[in-house]
Amino acid sequence: MSTPSPTKRKLPQHDDDDPKPDDVSEPETKAPSLDIVKGKDTIIQESNTNKDNNTNTNKENNTNKENNANKEHNANKENNATSADIPPSLPPSSATIMGCRSVDNFNKLNKIEEGTYGVVYRARDKDTGEIVALKKLKMDREREGFPMTSLREIKILMTYKHPNIVDVREVVVGNNLNSIFIVMEFVEHDIKALMEEMKGPFSTAELKTLLRHLLEATAYLHDNWVIHRDLKTSNLLYNNRGMLKVADFGLAREYGSPLKPYTHNVVTLWYRAPELLLGQKKYTPAIDMWSIGCIFAELISKEALLPGRSELDQIDKIFKLLGTANDKIWPGFSQLPNAKKVNFATQPYNNLRHKFPHISDSAFDLLNKLLTYDPAKRLTAAEALNHSYFRESPPPKDPALMPTWPSVHEGGPRKKRRPSLDEEMQRERDIAESRNEEERFMDSRDRGYGTSSSKPFVLK
Numbered sequence: 364m365s366t367p368s369p370t371k372r373k374l375p376q377h378d379d380d381d382p383k384p385d386d387v388s389e390p391e392t393k394a395p396s397l398d399i400v401k402g403k404d405t406i407i408q409e410s411n412t413n414k415d416n417n418t419n420t421n422k423e424n425n426t427n428k429e430n431n432a433n434k435e436h437n438a439n440k441e442n443n444a445t446s447a448d449i450p451p452s453l454p455p456s457s458a459t460i461m462g463c464r465s466v467d468n469f470n471k472l473n474k475i476e477e478g479t480y481g482v483v484y485r486a487r488d489k490d491t492g493e494i495v496a497l498k499k500l501k502m503d504r505e506r507e508g509f510p511m512t513s514l515r516e517i518k519i520l521m522t523y524k525h526p527n528i529v530d531v532r533e534v535v536v537g538n539n540l541n542s543i544f545i546v547m548e549f550v551e552h553d554i555k556a557l558m559e560e561m562k563g564p565f566s567t568a569e570l571k572t573l574l575r576h577l578l579e580a581t582a583y584l585h586d587n588w589v590i591h592r593d594l595k596t597s598n599l600l601y602n603n604r605g606m607l608k609v610a611d612f613g614l615a616r617e618y619g620s621p622l623k624p625y626t627h628n629v630v631t632l633w634y635r636a637p638e639l640l641l642g643q644k645k646y647t648p649a650i651d652m653w654s655i656g657c658i659f660a661e662l663i664s665k666e667a668l669l670p671g672r673s674e675l676d677q678i679d680k681i682f683k684l685l686g687t688a689n690d691k692i693w694p695g696f697s698q699l700p701n702a703k704k705v706n707f708a709t710q711p712y713n714n715l716r717h718k719f720p721h722i723s724d725s726a727f728d729l730l731n732k733l734l735t736y737d738p739a740k741r742l743t744a745a746e747a748l749n750h751s752y753f754r755e756s757p758p759p760k761d762p763a764l765m766p767t768w769p770s771v772h773e774g775g776p777r778k779k780r781r782p783s784l785d786e787e788m789q790r791e792r793d794i795a796e797s798r799n800e801e802e803r804f805m806d807s808r809d810r811g812y813g814t815s816s817s818k819p820f821v822l823k
């Protein structure tokens with residue numbers, strides 16, 4: 364399942380987010396029209412685009428999932444829902460959601476998480492009694508149409524099925540047609556909250572199982588031309604059957620070959636790859652692998668590896684830990700947009716081993732190869748899965764023997780953690796501030812980021 368095919372299917376470029384020549388940010392445009400349709404191997408289609416490129420076996424397999432009953436139920440309704448049925452006062456995209464079941468089919472039990480934008484509930488399906496998670500989509504500020512990010516999130520989660528990716532059952536609609544929920548399998552923990560509750564760190568065997576699950580899911584996504592773009596511990600769920608599940612595809616997207624420029628304002632700051640921080644527009648799935656390196660380190664030490672306070676501070680922290688990048692170890696580094704603007708102080712040493720003196724040589728080798736500057740040399744998910752770390756003793760723990768904990772998701776909503784440093788909020792600020800990079804760098808310098816003695820960031 365994890366072994367990528369040697370030749371990847373070549374996707375045509377996506378017209379819907381062709382960047383404007385002088386703006387590579389992906390538009391927050393609404394999908395022109397989203398049809399949630401029944402079909403043999405399609406749950407959701409973007410109309411007006413002929414993306415008929417996804418007829419791979421995975422998708423065909425997906426259609427045989429247990430939730431076909433719901434889909435059929437929906438499909439019957441969908442057959443009858445045409446845009447003519449939509450009252451004129453409703454937005455045109457309402458046709459998209461007319462066929463979905465209502466959220467009234469669920470009893471909400473408790474809020475799991477209330478973030479800056481979305482809310483996730485634990486709920487019970489009134490028909491089946493099954494406990495599920497309901498994620499309310501971020502539609503609040505939309506007047507018409509689905510936000511493109513929500514459309515991608517649904518489409519990708521409905522399309523790509525894997526034991527280590529959270530399973531989405533269906534989409535349901537609230538009383539107000541602008542409130543849309545994704546119905547997912549309920550998973551007892553997320554790794555971030557779990558690590559905060561746990562007394563000690565994971566054992567090496569447990570850690571190997573978690574990392575392997577994360578790599579299996581990532582190898583599968585990359586093999587299917589999907590970049591997650593927001594891998595971090597709070598987006599990794601963990602159930603009481605020892606399985607890690609990658610979640611939160613709100614920033615994920617399919618990409619094609621040849622690469623095209625996409626927004627670099629992706630990935631929560633602490634997990635963001637150096638090429639993104641330095642403004643590279645044409646990036647690859649290697650950005651997810653950097654995040655996995657940061658996650659691996661965090662699983663070992665139970666604390667974030669690179670908790671930057673701003674983009675500049677993030678690069679500063681990376682260079683202090685791994686040594687300043689240069690053209691020798693990363694060809695093309697000095698030509699990256701933000702590298703051209705800033706003179707970085709030279710820090711010649713890689714201090715990673717000093718930070719992790721107790722891990723085995725092969726654990727260190729894997730970590731170091733995930734945290735490789737040059738994205739072309741960084742390990743791929745498939746290569747990481749083949750690393751000797753997974754073969755040396757102790758072997759990964761059988762999921763059936765993995766520890767269980769009382770679920771933190773079954774109580775009330777979790778208290779907000781360290782709001783001043785909260786990386787989600789930081790990310791939102793980064794995105795809002797991202798328009799003028801040069802100004803931002805100058806501002807950062809004026810605000811005194813970096814160490815004053817060494818003056819690491821000097822504008823050329």
Ligand SMILES: Nc1ncnc2c1ncn2[C@@H]1O[C@H](COP(=O)(O)OP(=O)(O)O)[C@@H](O)[C@H]1O
Pocket residue numbers: 475476478479480481482483496498529547548549550551552553597598600610611612613772
């Ligand atoms: N299927 C699920 N089961 C249980 N908890 C979940 C599930 N999906 C998400 N959560 C919880 O809700 C939080 C927010 O969900 P996420 O999909 O990451 O949305 P956001 O875009 O708001 O970050 C997660 O960090 C996790 O704690």
Ligand SMILES: [Mg+2]
Pocket residue numbers: 597598611
């Ligand atoms: Mg999240």
